[in-house]
Amino acid sequence: MTDRLVIIGAGQAGFALSAKLRMLGDMRPITMIGAEPEIPYQRPPLSKKYLLGEMTFERLTFRPAEWFVENKVELKLSTWVDAIDPAAQTVTCRGGEEIAYGTLAFATGSTPRRLPAAIGGDLKGVFVVRDKADADCLAVEMKPGRTLLVVGGGYIGLEAAAVARNLGLDVTVIEMGERILQRVASRETADAMRAIHESHGVTIREKTGLVRLIGENGHVTGAELADGTTMAVDLVIAGIGASANDALATAAGLATSNGIVVDEYARSSDPNIYAMGDCAVLPWKGAQVRLESVQNAIDQAEAVACLLVGGTEPYRPKPWFWSDQYDVKLQIAGFNLGFDETLVRPGSREGSRSVWYFSHGELIAVDAINDAKAYVTGKRLLDTGKITPDLAILADPQADLKQLLQ
Ligand code: FAD
Secondary structure, X not given: OOOOEEEEOOOHHHHHHHHHHHHOOOOOOEEEEOOOOOOOEOOHHHHOHHHHOOOOHHHOEOOOHHHHHHOOXXXXXXXXXXXXXXXOOEEEEOXXXXXXXXXXXXXXXXEEOOOOHHHOOOOEOEEOOOOHHHHHHHHHHOOOOOEEEEEOOOHHHHHHHHHHHHOOXXXXXXXXXXXXXXXXXXXXXXXXXXXXXHHOOOEEEEOOOEEEEEEXXXXXXXXXXXXXXXXXXXXXXXXXXXXXXOHHHHHOOOOEOOOEEOOOOOEOOXXXXXXXXXXXXXXXXXXXXXXOOHHHHHHHHHHHHHHHOOOOOOOOOOOEEEEEEOOEEEEEEEOOOOOOEEEEEEOOOOOOEEEEEXXXXXXXXXXXXXXXXXXHHHXXXXXXXXXXXXXXXXXXXXXXXXXXXX
């Protein structure tokens, strides 16, 4: 028997789990196995400042390489886990190495959906943005005057569109749904973000799907769209969502459903195996959800660390998220799943505003566009359970939001 903690995935959640355990003074052996060659690093800048060339890779890493040595966290990089055996409590890496565990943690993240090869998704010049290698390959292609087509109007696609405009590319975003950000935000937030992109010269075409990409000599040169038009393109970014990396867990017989199903203690259907971050499906107000965010990856992993040293607290997510596009900071507190009403409050700066989401009269989330005060207030209200704020104050742009916290 071993008390070794094996973490599959050396990203945000994997790192947070090991760091928190060491912070709590727990010195059990830890082996963290990651498919990528880099030491653990944060992803959000990959579609923002890193892609723009304003941030070096050193600033993306959570800790320098020495931290892992000093803290006795064994890192196995460029290593793919091929299988796990819950009965024998082992993981098998590609190449055959077998590692025994006492506790296993899945922190395997998610994989961006790619455009199918049958419609040209395998042509050169077609990108996704998930890891450093993706961003590095994309960055060298982002040359002024080139034409970029972004397929999918979600956060990552819109952030990449903003970077590309800043770098002088011609940018079109197509979204097959009714509108951009349809899955994640209200119409009001989408309208605001669309206006910001259009004011920067991005063409946004909603209700417009991709029929196929056209290629010449293996490189993308054009796109045929569902509205019957074609356009010439030099580059394509697919921002069409991501699926949880749960195949290993499924193959090992754990409960999965577009993610590894966990309870409020982040425990999978095997009590020795936890899952956290993008790969986990967790209970949320009676539903099963996947929260793809830095907040969830860190907080869920830290909750597991506390449990492993004898804690008893369940993980209760307090979601927050952000997206940077041009000089606009969109900050989101809460989770708007199931909202039935919104209230828009203009902010004090030009262009700033906030969208407040309600479900059955209770506040569940806030989107704040260049409006830090609204974000902080909304987050505080949600964290403290003051979810029936005075709507008269909220709707009055002259009223001080602080009153809601009293
Ligand atoms: P990851 O950080 O993705 O780490 C998973 C790791 O596991 C990967 O390195 C993967 O290679 C490895 N792995 C998977 N399977 C195996 C295997 N079988 N063997 C070995 N290794 C394996 N969130 C925000 O809150 N705000 C933002 O602004 C924001 N922007 C983002 C921008 C981009 C471009 C991306 C890609 C994500 C962004 N996110 C943002 C989301 C956030 O980065 C993720 O939610 C977070 O990284 C999830 O952490 P994780 O540890 O679950 O997964």
